[in-house]
Amino acid sequence: MVTNRFKDRLGSADAQIGLWLGLANPYTAELCASAGFDWVVVDGEHAPNDLRSILAQLQAIAGTSAEPVVRPLSGDANLIKQLLDIGTQTLLIPMVETEDHARQVVAATRYPPAGIRGVGSALARASGWNRQPAYLETAMHGLCIIAQIETAAAVQNVQEIAATDGIDALFVGLSDLAASLGHLGKPDHPTVQSAFETVVAAANEVGKPVGTLAANEVIARRALNAGCRFVSVGSDVGLLAKATTSLARAFGRSEQVSSVGTSIY
Numbered sequence: 001m002v003t004n005r006f007k008d009r010l011g012s013a014d015a016q017i018g019l020w021l022g023l024a025n026p027y028t029a030e031l032c033a034s035a036g037f038d039w040v041v042v043d044g045e046h047a048p049n050d051l052r053s054i055l056a057q058l059q060a061i062a063g064t065s066a067e068p069v070v071r072p073l074s075g076d077a078n079l080i081k082q083l084l085d086i087g088t089q090t091l092l093i094p095m096v097e098t099e100d101h102a103r104q105v106v107a108a109t110r111y112p113p114a115g116i117r118g119v120g121s122a123l124a125r126a127s128g129w130n131r132q133p134a135y136l137e138t139a140m141h142g143l144c145i146i147a148q149i150e151t152a153a154a155v156q157n158v159q160e161i162a163a164t165d166g167i168d169a170l171f172v173g174l175s176d177l178a179a180s181l182g183h184l185g186k187p188d189h190p191t192v193q194s195a196f197e198t199v200v201a202a203a204n205e206v207g208k209p210v211g212t213l214a215a216n217e218v219i220a221r222r223a224l225n226a227g228c229r230f231v232s233v234g235s236d237v238g239l240l241a242k243a244t245t246s247l248a249r250a251f252g253r254s255e256q257v258s259s260v261g262t263s264i265y
């Protein structure tokens with residue numbers, strides 16, 4: 001039976017602590033994934049990733065205790081097909097705004113008749129290059145599909161999205177949600193936090209976990225206390241940018257950099 005450790009762990013007592021990977025590099029992906037995090041996001045939306053770089057990171061992360069979560073550029077069915085074939089088992093789909101969109105995303109992850117995923121298992125890392133005899137029949141059981149709720153429209157429709165069969169979890173994109181609600185760069189704004197709580201309540205109603213990316217430890221702990229089951233507590237890019245700037249400044253360099261941006265993900 002195909003399993004998904006990330007999805008299985010979401011049902012455990014402990015919230016899952018993760019890290020966002022934006023360096024688009026298998027070497028640093030392996031370094032970060034072996035630090036002890038439960039999960040890591042390979043970001044195909046905002047990081048300079050393509051199918052080959054995502055594949056290389058999946059291969060690098062495979063040897064660690066962290067579970068990979070891949071965020072594609074969009075919920076495009078052809079992109080999802082390629083990502084599933086290279087072995088992605090957990091998809092974080094950005095900008096899901098309606099029940100219909102959620103249904104389309106789920107259909108892209110399922111073979112007919114349940115969905116529209118094209119059959120390419122003979123060439124696919126996902127099926128062990130066809131060495132897994134029952135892959136076609138069992139593949140869907142090893143998937144975890146996460147819908148990102150990150151616009152005002154998505155919050156309006158969050159109950160229907162959460163209830164969609166095949167959507168396993170929700171994820172609140174606080175940066176885009178703040179922007180959509182008119183509070184660009186202010187994920188901490190009360191209006192944004194209220195929308196966040198609406199999403200958590202909707203997910204709880206249908207017994208599905210919620211996750212988010214926290215800009216700092218305060219937001220991370222607030223998210224965990226609010227009931228989030230998976231929280232990314234930083235990013236490789238943010239950690240490297242802050243550490244290098246601090247070190248340069250310690251030796252009197254980088255004065256021209258007033259501070260590392262406000263969004264310190």
Ligand SMILES: O=C(O)C(=O)C[C@H](O)[C@@H](O)CO
Pocket residue numbers: 043046148150172173174175176177213263265
């Ligand atoms: O809206 C958000 O927040 C996210 O979806 C996460 C960001 O896109 C991530 O790239 C950090 O900025």
